[in-house]
Amino acid sequence: MRAALLAVAVFGLACTTASSNQRKDDRRDDTSSTGDTGSSGTSSGPPGEQTPNINSKSKLAFEDANKSYEKMKAENKVDWKQLDERYKNAYQADSALAEALYNRGVIAEKEGRVKDAVTFYKQALDARPSLWQAAENLGVIAQNQGNEAEATKIFEGILSAFPENASSRARLAEIARRRGQSDEAVRLAKEALFRDPKTLQAYKTMMLVNFEQKQFSMARLCALRATKIQENDPEIYFTLGLINMAEKEPSKARVQFKNAVNARADFLPAHLELAKMALAQEDYGGAEESLRQILQRNGKNAEAMVNLGVALKGMGKYDEALKIYDEAQKLNANLPAIYYNRGLVFGARGDCDKAMELYKSYISMAGGQGSLPGTHGVFQSIKKCEDLIAKREEDKKAAEEAAKMEAEMKKQEEAAKEEEKKQKEEELKKQQQDARGNAAKNAAEGADSKEPAKDKEPAKAGGTPPAAAKEEPKKEEPKKAAPAPAPAAKPEPKKKKNPDEPEDAL
Numbered sequence: 001m002r003a004a005l006l007a008v009a010v011f012g013l014a015c016t017t018a019s020s021n022q023r024k025d026d027r028r029d030d031t032s033s034t035g036d037t038g039s040s041g042t043s044s045g046p047p048g049e050q051t052p053n054i055n056s057k058s059k060l061a062f063e064d065a066n067k068s069y070e071k072m073k074a075e076n077k078v079d080w081k082q083l084d085e086r087y088k089n090a091y092q093a094d095s096a097l098a099e100a101l102y103n104r105g106v107i108a109e110k111e112g113r114v115k116d117a118v119t120f121y122k123q124a125l126d127a128r129p130s131l132w133q134a135a136e137n138l139g140v141i142a143q144n145q146g147n148e149a150e151a152t153k154i155f156e157g158i159l160s161a162f163p164e165n166a167s168s169r170a171r172l173a174e175i176a177r178r179r180g181q182s183d184e185a186v187r188l189a190k191e192a193l194f195r196d197p198k199t200l201q202a203y204k205t206m207m208l209v210n211f212e213q214k215q216f217s218m219a220r221l222c223a224l225r226a227t228k229i230q231e232n233d234p235e236i237y238f239t240l241g242l243i244n245m246a247e248k249e250p251s252k253a254r255v256q257f258k259n260a261v262n263a264r265a266d267f268l269p270a271h272l273e274l275a276k277m278a279l280a281q282e283d284y285g286g287a288e289e290s291l292r293q294i295l296q297r298n299g300k301n302a303e304a305m306v307n308l309g310v311a312l313k314g315m316g317k318y319d320e321a322l323k324i325y326d327e328a329q330k331l332n333a334n335l336p337a338i339y340y341n342r343g344l345v346f347g348a349r350g351d352c353d354k355a356m357e358l359y360k361s362y363i364s365m366a367g368g369q370g371s372l373p374g375t376h377g378v379f380q381s382i383k384k385c386e387d388l389i390a391k392r393e394e395d396k397k398a399a400e401e402a403a404k405m406e407a408e409m410k411k412q413e414e415a416a417k418e419e420e421k422k423q424k425e426e427e428l429k430k431q432q433q434d435a436r437g438n439a440a441k442n443a444a445e446g447a448d449s450k451e452p453a454k455d456k457e458p459a460k461a462g463g464t465p466p467a468a469a470k471e472e473p474k475k476e477e478p479k480k481a482a483p484a485p486a487p488a489a490k491p492e493p494k495k496k497k498n499p500d501e502p503e504d505a506l
Helices: 056-075 080-093 098-110 114-127 132-144 148-161 166-178 182-195 200-212 216-229 234-246 250-263 268-280 284-297 302-314 318-331 336-349 352-365 377-448
Strands: none
Touching: 056 080, 056 098, 080 098, 098 114, 098 132, 114 132, 132 148, 132 166, 148 166, 166 182, 166 200, 182 200, 200 216, 200 234, 216 234, 234 250, 234 268, 250 268, 268 284, 268 302, 284 302, 302 318, 302 336, 318 336, 336 352, 336 377, 352 377
């Protein structure tokens, strides 16, 4: 936008522009602008409007603030608080300086203080009703908050006061596109470009209309012309990414979505698309990064929380995933995806009873089983749980049978051990009895050996002697004299040898 400024000052801060693809909680991107004033000091307001006389102190303070902004911008280190203080000092030096209030409104939007921005814009309009840029930014804020009726009223009011205004026509063209009035959107965009060929929003609206009508070549052409006005616009990159997705070129789309977030870190639609692509490719770390960017700027986005839970579950962080689902449920308890994805976590943990309960809740909240396609993942998850539960029942029965058999075997082993113990005890008892009987018998036999021997009871023919009968020791008979040895036989006389041979005997 071009701001109507004092002849002595360069308006260094930009008016903000609405994002046609952003959600209503996003901030808008901005374009630099310079003053558009005549040498007489009359602004570009309605004919006859005279620029108020501003004192020198206020002019110098305002000019100093603009120079500081340009220097910070060149160094890529903008200190918004310091700039706000400088513009505040310029306004305090002269309350007729509406542009200083306007710039404070732009800074407030940069810092996310939308309510403060609205206050500053309204104060700027009170100080100078012809400062239509302040009115247009109020319309942009209303549009991004979903109040398109209020935004339309503001833009039409600007056109009523400034019939040749191109920017407000482009805003109305974008609202018409969102309402599905493509022909009206194209007509208003062309009228805006006829009045000002550098109206960025008009090109972006035509780009989006052509994309929606699948005229991808025309959409690219509009995007190219828009980049000549502003090279690093995230909406243009984002739309080019959507075109790549429609043409089945996800790798190219990813590059464009990356360009969009590089152009502006808080451009949430691109972060959302990157998160979706990462989840589809099971790049859970990349998905987490994009989703946390979204939640950092919109902590009350239940859908983003659910997707973050999916990423955490994919990385095995089950406890963190369940905590995120709990937070999402607090924001929107009627979001069916919360119950399905929480069920997946319990299913992964093996708690199929809890998982089945959550799956049934999801189906009910989604409109019943008939409202979901048969290929939906919830039915596969249910079957998986049913199979696991059936297997567990089989395993349980098998374990019970095994335990029963083990108990029976143990019982038999104990009975066998008991029987063996009894046998050993009986054997020991018998041995002890035998030992006592033998000892008594030996004692009795010792006593009997001192009495005269008694004839033994002859054994019955063919029978065996009584078991208790023992062979009595034989009585020692008197030794008979050994017979005298027979006299040794005399050796036969040796034949006399040759007398000439010596005899052996000495």
